[in-house]
Amino acid sequence: MLSLRSRVLAHLLSSPAASTISPLHRLISAAAPAVSPDPSSFAVEEYLVSTCGLTRPQARKASPRISHLKSPANPDAVLAFLAGLGFSGAEVAAVVARDPQLLCSSVERTLSPVVAGLAGLGLSPSEITRLALLTGVPFRCRSVVSGLQYCLSFFGSSESLLGALKSGSILGSDLERVVKPNVAFLRECGLRACDIAKLYVLSPSPLNIRTERIRTAAGWAEGLLGVPRGSRMFRHALQAVAFLSEEKITTKVEHLKKLFGWSDAEVGAAFSRAPSLLSRSEDSLQSKYKFLISEVGLEPAYIAHRPVMLTYSLEGRLRPRYYVLRYLKENGILDHGRNYYCTLCMTEKVFMDKFICPHKEAAPHLAEDYADACRGEVPARFRFA
Known part of the structure; x- marks a missing residue:
């Protein structure tokens, strides 16, 4: 029986996607009589390997998170649902490896409403697949629909959004209590929709931190780096300081001042033009600076007013x-x-x-x-x- 179930699911995962969800229910129902294994014999790790396509190390890492499962019934339904959406076997394995608890989701109460909501926003089946591969956990959370809808207001189209996002962590954030207040504050700071869109695609994203923290970071961008709100570089400065402590920022600024022999004015000029210097390692900056001074023959003041040179390889x-x-x-x-x-x-x-x-x-x-x-x-x- 277990072998028959595996063959049915393997067929579902390798066959062309069903055009609607209802045929999938018939497929699941047809397979149901054959799926009645002894619950005590259900081995989660083996299921992840033989049915979901995970490697043995992946399955070993994932199995503790779904060890409470005593039957393959719900995971089977989830896999059939994913196959109906057009997921390939490799894509199913990738999604399950990233978020094993997806197998515990209810198709009727969670996954179907999420997919319906995403389709209602204009996402095609292939875009929904891309989103699931990108976001992992949010795909089984209904909040991903409202989060994506809000994101679209900054990107204009789902294609632009999915093409830009490297991680879906921001889609799993608390929209009302975290993201929207942060966006409102950044608009007050002069950021435009295109600037906010660029913060969305970062991982981690400053939009995903507490509003009090982002207000503090804005103060550091102005006070410690000398980048005023409303300026073209403010977004970059905010991005540079959002996940650093005030002590670390101050230490880095002072170290570079001594390392390069810059005056206070030159330090201010450098960081106001290239805030990302804060994220560069000291060894890397020193080797670039040495090359520009000793081989190219540039002056320290010249580099301070063209600090983008220090960000290149x-x-x-x-x-x-x-x-x-x-x-x-x-x-x-x-x-x-x-x-x-x-x-x-x-x-x-x-x-x-x-x-x-x-x-x-x-x-x-x-x-x-x-x-x-x-x-x-x-x-x-x-x-x-």
Whole structure:
């Protein structure tokens, strides 16, 4: 009997999705007579492996969370429901591994209303599948519908929202007591809908913390980093300080001031232009700063007023682009007036179009050398005397 049930479910999970929920109920009903195992023989870990497709380590980790299950009846119904929505076997395994308690949900009381609500917001079956894979726990909570509806007001479409979200944690937050008050406060600070949308996609998101905390963080952004509310960088500053303590922020600012020899004004200029410096490791910042000072020959004050340079990858951008620019200048291919900082701010495509592709004849190995430099190698042609 257990083998028959597994074959029925395997067929459901591998067959094309049913167009409506009602045919699924007939499928479940048809399988029901065969599903009457001895409750005492139901092994949760084995079920997760053989029926849900989890790996043994995944099943071992997940099984304690649903150890109270004594029968496969409800999990079977959930799996059939997911198959009807178009979930593949791999997608079912991913969702169950992330949220094993989904198998304990009621199809009639929870999952069907959630799916109906999401469809009512305009989500297609494939988008509902994407959402479930993204959010895990919220998919079995009715609040995900109201949370998503509120999110859509900032993104405009479900496609934009699902394309941007890396985590669904914000969708599981308390909408009325946490998210909405935070959004209202941030609007008072001058943030626009597009700014708030960018905070939604962060994980963790500042929108998901207590309102008192976000008010405190706003004060730190202004007082400690010198980024005023309403400015273009305020969202970035808020994001940088939201999960740090005042002591840690102060310590980091003071350390960088000493490390780089910046004045108070230069520190203020740097953090007001690149608040994300707070999230960079001190070793990483020091190695970039040393390169810009000793090899490129920039002045500390120059860097302080262009701190975005310190947020770029040393190996992937700072060094390789400097090498290309210097090589072209020293070989008379490019005039010496070209600005290094401007090349750093270019996208990779623009940089290639402007500084690599036009010089294929004069410097036939430049593209290869640049690629090697981006991998951390220093080609012989880039070793300057």
